[in-house]
Amino acid sequence: MTKKLTILDIAKLAGVGKSTVSRVLTHHPKVKASTREKVKRVIQESGFVPSKSAQVMGGGSAKVVGIILSRLDSASENKVISGILEVIYAAGYDALIMEGQFSAAKTNEHLAVLQKRNVDGVILFGFTGCDLSAIEKLAHKAVVIAVDSENVSSVGYDNYGIIEQAMAHIQELGKQHISYIGVDPKDKTTGLIRLNAYLEYCKCANLKPNFQTGELSHKSAYELTDLVLTAETQAIVCASDTLAMGVAKRLQVLNRSDVLVSGVGATDLLAFIFPNTFSIDPGYYSAGKTSAHLLIQQLQGKYEVTHLTQKASITR
Amino acid sequence: MTKKLTILDIAKLAGVGKSTVSRVLTHHPKVKASTREKVKRVIQESGFVPSKSAQVMGGGSAKVVGIILSRLDSASENKVISGILEVIYAAGYDALIMEGQFSAAKTNEHLAVLQKRNVDGVILFGFTGCDLSAIEKLAHKAVVIAVDSENVSSVGYDNYGIIEQAMAHIQELGKQHISYIGVDPKDKTTGLIRLNAYLEYCKCANLKPNFQTGELSHKSAYELTDLVLTAETQAIVCASDTLAMGVAKRLQVLNRSDVLVSGVGATDLLAFIFPNTFSIDPGYYSAGKTSAHLLIQQLQGKYEVTHLTQKASITR
DNA sequence: CTGTTAGCGCATTCAG
DNA sequence: CTGAATGCGCTAACAG
Numbered sequence A, B: 001m002t003k004k005l006t007i008l009d010i011a012k013l014a015g016v017g018k019s020t021v022s023r024v025l026t027h028h029p030k031v032k033a034s035t036r037e038k039v040k041r042v043i044q045e046s047g048f049v050p051s052k053s054a055q056v057m058g059g060g061s062a063k064v065v066g067i068i069l070s071r072l073d074s075a076s077e078n079k080v081i082s083g084i085l086e087v088i089y090a091a092g093y094d095a096l097i098m099e100g101q102f103s104a105a106k107t108n109e110h111l112a113v114l115q116k117r118n119v120d121g122v123i124l125f126g127f128t129g130c131d132l133s134a135i136e137k138l139a140h141k142a143v144v145i146a147v148d149s150e151n152v153s154s155v156g157y158d159n160y161g162i163i164e165q166a167m168a169h170i171q172e173l174g175k176q177h178i179s180y181i182g183v184d185p186k187d188k189t190t191g192l193i194r195l196n197a198y199l200e201y202c203k204c205a206n207l208k209p210n211f212q213t214g215e216l217s218h219k220s221a222y223e224l225t226d227l228v229l230t231a232e233t234q235a236i237v238c239a240s241d242t243l244a245m246g247v248a249k250r251l252q253v254l255n256r257s258d259v260l261v262s263g264v265g266a267t268d269l270l271a272f273i274f275p276n277t278f279s280i281d282p283g284y285y286s287a288g289k290t291s292a293h294l295l296i297q298q299l300q301g302k303y304e305v306t307h308l309t310q311k312a313s314i315t316r
Numbered sequence C: 001c002t003g004t005t006a007g008c009g010c011a012t013t014c015a016g
Numbered sequence D: 001c002t003g004a005a006t007g008c009g010c011t012a013a014c015a016g
Helices: A005-016 A018-025 A033-046 A052-059 A075-090 A103-118 A159-172 A188-205 A219-228 A241-253 A266-273 A284-299 B007-013 B018-025 B033-046 B052-057 B073-092 B104-116 B158-172 B188-205 B216-227 B242-255 B268-273 B283-301
Strands: A064-069 A096-099 A121-125 A142-145 A153-157 A176-185 A211-213 A236-240 A260-264 A277-281 A307-310 A313-315 B064-069 B094-099 B121-125 B144-145 B154-156 B178-183 B211-214 B235-237 B260-264 B275-280 B307-309 B313-315
Touching: A005 A018, A005 A033, A018 A033, A033 A052, A052 B052, A064 A103, A075 A096, A075 A121, A075 A284, A096 A103, A096 B094, A103 A121, A103 B307, A121 A284, A142 B283, A153 B235, A159 A176, A159 A260, A159 A277, A159 A313, A176 A188, A176 A219, A176 A241, A188 A211, A188 B094, A219 A241, A219 B211, A219 B268, A236 A241, A236 B154, A241 A260, A241 A266, A241 B268, A260 A313, A266 A277, A266 B216, A266 B242, A277 B104, A284 A307, B007 B018, B007 B033, B018 B033, B064 B073, B064 B104, B073 B094, B073 B121, B073 B275, B073 B283, B094 B104, B104 B121, B121 B283, B144 B283, B154 B158, B154 B283, B158 B178, B158 B188, B158 B260, B158 B275, B158 B313, B178 B188, B178 B216, B178 B242, B188 B211, B211 B216, B216 B235, B216 B242, B235 B242, B242 B268, B242 B275, B242 B313, B268 B275, B283 B307
Parallel strands: A064 A096, A064 A121, A121 A142, A142 A153, A153 A307, A176 A211, A176 A236, A236 A260, A260 A277, B064 B094, B064 B121, B121 B144, B144 B154, B154 B307, B178 B211, B178 B235, B235 B260, B260 B275
Antiparallel strands: A277 A313, B275 B313
């Protein structure tokens, strides 16, 4: 283990001044090419690695964005994160990822930690019961996902359009008896809005609504299936792929493979296991990239509270 | 946005000296209780947040551990991460998570970044083709998962025992004709070792082996199923839940619900959709906690290269 | 173009 | 027990 090198050390080794080294580190334009090369070589050979902490203190930025998600093992959030990471890495930032676990308290704790670490920006995944007051204070360096806020930029999913697309697609297939299985409406986005979208669509298209809501689990959907299933049922629209999986399974058991099932999430497993299904992709990956771009733009000074909605699409 | 406060500011507000504030921040024992309380109150009221970067430079540690995993959307790695996070948060550390995407080059880049950030420790998820040379230089502050290395502590899965348990369980059920579907043996752990475990078990138990290997995907397993399936086949052991899902699906299509299928990963979806299946849990979550504990112990000075193997268990 | 100088915010001696 | 002084490694004016 070689002892810690500093820019001073490599300055000596390269026979130049401290700041010249700093300049090549920060890609400062005004350094003679030959000097720059020499310094670079010494850095290479010595295996020198500048201290980020010192850089931060010296006036630079930490080049870190904090990401607070609900659960690391959420398939949808994972896709979003992938999108975020791709963009922020490309922009030279690193990610400090934290798990809020649907707890407003934990989330706020994490926010404090991020602040302490001088992160440049924060991306927060919203959830029902989310406390936005803390993040609104950091609005200029924050973006929230899947939740609305007047004061901080956001990227949301088109919860309404998601269901609308599913319904429209099913109707195009000539089906009229379409039931719906969702989650508790006290969950604003996945619960309430998607249910309303279903009801609204039914009204406009003159369809008779038939729905149930429950927990976000296979089991719940499995059990609720019987409550919305009639002899005429031709399709069941679900608020998520997890639910769709439960419904499809139940239909399989009941030998009702004639019933088309739709979910939300673009989980490839769904269509693999159950042929008569399709899924709407809310555009998780894109949403991730979008939110990251939005954040970076804000960090570069162009601050302006912006609200974007991710377009959804059908997965075949 | 209140301007950035420093310990000096709150020192004045509390009517004490700079260093006294620092002392309460670092939980230094020798501070009069009354003074400590007063300072704490001021900190609270002013919403002061100490700068981590400055703390690091002042001699402290960054209290960050870097985690380099393969893919964020890997179900197994997610479980491990959850375990890791729980432990390191409890120990006051934060996590800098990076995606190596099975690329040795990217992984090394990330390692450099982590070093630059003065992370206290690193946990690396091994993968086939992983370049351990870089991390071995940081051995005293590193732990690798799912890969062997002489020089750096590791937590591995009991790949051999995993298959052994599955086989034993199936045999206990009185089944003798057990096939196997795995992944390419050029993948050391999931591929080679698990296949060998199967072959070895067959030899010892006097069973006729019948196996195929391919890609780690539902589709691959689905297609390989026919190649190992005979009229007598009573069970098919798979190297992972993903494969098991593909196999079970194929069996369903072929109306061979009599064939028991086993996977690895404890994915609840598997048993939910396919009744005649079970899965071995390699102990991902525990492995995460273990590796985190191991790392923290090392960081506290008790450095000693340690190799642990996570015990697996059957999921019903 | 490049060397010199002054902090950044905090932990840590070292004297009271 | 507590305040004043020193330095961590680096960036950013400031002069050559």
